[in-house]
Amino acid sequence: MESGSVTTPFGRRPMTLGMLASQVNSQKIEAGASTDKWKIYRALCEAKPxxxxxxxxxxxxxxxxxxxxxSELAAGENLVVFPSNAQLSLRCHGMAEQTIRRHMAALVAAGLVIRKDSPNGKRYARKTRNGEINDAYGFSLAPLLARAAEIERLAAKVAADRLYVQTLKERLTLTRRDISKLVHAAIxxxxxxxxxxxxxxxxxxLNQLPxxxxxxxxASTLHLLETLRDEILKRLELQIKTQTLSGNDSQNERHIQITESESNLDSEASVETNVPELTAVNSPLANSVNVSGTELTRYATGTNAASTIFPLSLVLQACPEVRNYGPAGTVGSWQDLIAAGTVVSSMLQISPSAYKSAYRVMGPQIASAVLACILERAGTINSAGGYLRDLTRRAQRGEFAIGSMLLALARAREHDAPH
Structure with a gap:
């Protein structure tokens, strides 16, 4: 421990009770106490607020x-350093001496260092014949050792407060994103x-948050946003339950209608009788797809109508993946394809409203074939529901024909097949 005598500042600098308190506290260092000087410095950097x-x-x-x-500040050691202003300026990266004095005064006022001024105000040390420092005048680092536990406690509090604020901001960001996307989805x-x-x-x-x-x-803003998000979620859950019940009713109704006209859907031949002969031998759609091992010889040309019915075998040849979603793992009729389309729409997370709109505009057969095409290209489509809505709008305007989509998929599979 350093000398117990109290030191007063040199020259015109006044003595204050704060300075006296720092000196008194620095004399209360317990025997054997020590701390790493850079560890306590890092704690100071954390606790500076x-x-x-x-x-x-x-x-x-x-x-x-x-x-x-x-490397360690220890009790019983002389903790006074006595660099000149020029040396301090060099180690402060060229900081002006006047600035150094101002910040040194701030450190003294904060009780982190103590001035130990010599009779003439100079900084120096007196050494023994053995070269050991007997007494020194300059700046004592004893307050850092005396306040080490306090400084570490303050640093821990600042770190905990910062983590708390960071957690609040993360939750705020997530809640903002949830509300924005949920409302956008509902609209x-x-x-x-x-x-x-x-x-x-x-x-x-959000506008009330500075x-x-x-x-x-x-925290107050987060509470308001979380309350709003919970309210939105309750509304959406109610809508989901309502649509699920409505979707089941409409699905049952479709099955009844399909059953009544089952004779027209169970036979591929009966569908093909409505398909006119090709009007041109070199049509881009002719001679390009094999249906059941033979060339497709009948196809609708010269029309963009989305309601044109195509052979079921062409749909299955272009979109074989849909077979896995039919009843009993296969598709043998249009009724099976429609049932598979219901499963596919759910698997691709297509909303019930988009699903029902496509069936209403295109008809069940064409809509199911479109879903089979979307399933085949699922890896390249970002939003199956958005894509289906776009095709439905185009079909309403008479700008969409499924024939080109089917033929493109069939040609792609024919091209990829091993020769």
């Missing part, structure tokens, strides 16, 4: 620590409800 010290002041403290020859799916009002409430809550918000303001 609570100690009210600046980065520049910490730079000066770093330079002071570099003049202490040992795009045209679900009943005043979703614009939810969107307005969402933005009103750019540099305190933790309590972030």
């Amino acid at each position: 609570l100690l009210d010290i600046s980065d520049r002041a910490l730079t000066v403290l770093n330079a002071l620590l570099s003049f202490y020859p040992k 795009s799916e045209e679900l009943p409800g005043d979703w614009q009002a939810f969107n307005g409430r969402f933005h009103d809550i 750019r540099a918000a305190a933790p309590h303001a972030i």
